[in-house]
Amino acid sequence: xxxxxxxxxxxxxxxxxxxxxxxxxxxxxxxxxxxxxxxxxxxxxxxxxxxxxxxxxxxxxxxxxxxxxxxxxxxxxxxxxxxxxxxxxxxxxxxxxxxxxxxxxxxxxxxxxxxxxxxxxxxxxxxxxxxxxxxxxxxxxxxxxx
Amino acid sequence: xxxxxxxxxxxxxxxxxxxxxxxxxxxxxxxxxxxxxxxxxxxxxxxxxxxxxxxxxxxxxxxxxxxxxxxxxxxxxxxxxxxxxxxxxxxxxxxxxxxxxxxxxxxxxxxxxxxxxxxxxxxxxxxxxxxxxxxxxxxxxxxxxxxxxxxxxxxxxxxxxxxxxxxxxxxxxxxxxxxxx
Numbered sequence: 001x002x003x004x005x006x007x008x009x010x011x012x013x014x015x016x017x018x019x020x021x022x023x024x025x026x027x028x029x030x031x032x033x034x035x036x037x038x039x040x041x042x043x044x045x046x047x048x049x050x051x052x053x054x055x056x057x058x059x060x061x062x063x064x065x066x067x068x069x070x071x072x073x074x075x076x077x078x079x080x081x082x083x084x085x086x087x088x089x090x091x092x093x094x095x096x097x098x099x100x101x102x103x104x105x106x107x108x109x110x111x112x113x114x115x116x117x118x119x120x121x122x123x124x125x126x127x128x129x130x131x132x133x134x135x136x137x138x139x140x141x142x143x144x145x146x
Numbered sequence: 147x148x149x150x151x152x153x154x155x156x157x158x159x160x161x162x163x164x165x166x167x168x169x170x171x172x173x174x175x176x177x178x179x180x181x182x183x184x185x186x187x188x189x190x191x192x193x194x195x196x197x198x199x200x201x202x203x204x205x206x207x208x209x210x211x212x213x214x215x216x217x218x219x220x221x222x223x224x225x226x227x228x229x230x231x232x233x234x235x236x237x238x239x240x241x242x243x244x245x246x247x248x249x250x251x252x253x254x255x256x257x258x259x260x261x262x263x264x265x266x267x268x269x270x271x272x273x274x275x276x277x278x279x280x281x282x283x284x285x286x287x288x289x290x291x292x293x294x295x296x297x298x299x300x301x302x303x304x305x306x307x308x309x310x311x312x313x314x315x316x317x318x319x320x321x322x323x324x325x326x327x
Contacts, residue, residue: 035182042189060317064291066284087280092295
């Protein structure tokens, strides 16, 4: 009779198998998360570098220009996402190929009466949204003197 | 007792079913792991080329900020190789820097007093580089501001039919060069 009772308990029940699969799944979740976080960090690094590049290019262009150039007119933040510039007949595309970035430039002037020189503060901000919905930005500011 | 002895072992069918179930579970898990690992390798490759591109562009920017004459490419021209005369920190104070594109990297040569120091950047990677020598007149100060538009792309060698690529474009002003109009 004892052996018959043992024979009834020889296999795993459905609940036991289900429980073990759930445990396995829970153990695997952090490992998969690790992979996903690695990919996300790489994308964030890439976006950081590109945003910095877009901001630096616009700032360099601002430094290239004469103080009273139209591009450096005093203004609230204005969109400079895509535009081309002409350097003595050579056209360069200073726009941003990646549609995820938004770039603005703001120019303000400091010109006290008793100062010998006039200054313009040029502020470039590049904004973008990460794949996880996080809003990020890079801000670069510089001075142009007359 | 006889009945109990008959049910003591595991039948071939049970073993087969068990192995099949384990096989299916392993196939799914390894497949997901494979996707994760591929993503990880891709991320590492992308980080490598991004780092390589950032280091190379920093070196180019540093050289252009110290440049006092841009020999190659000429004003208004574009080239994959470059040759500039730069200020240096040593006693001679001046040197020549050259960039030459290789099949698997880019070679930077710094010549000071007849001695050439060479270094290969992005070794083992496919580098695409183009220097555009640009200038813009500034009527207010009667000088021509000079700069370089640098287009750089770095790619990994093709593996299993795929390759990672990263491109950068940078406008760099040569602050030590102000040619008269």
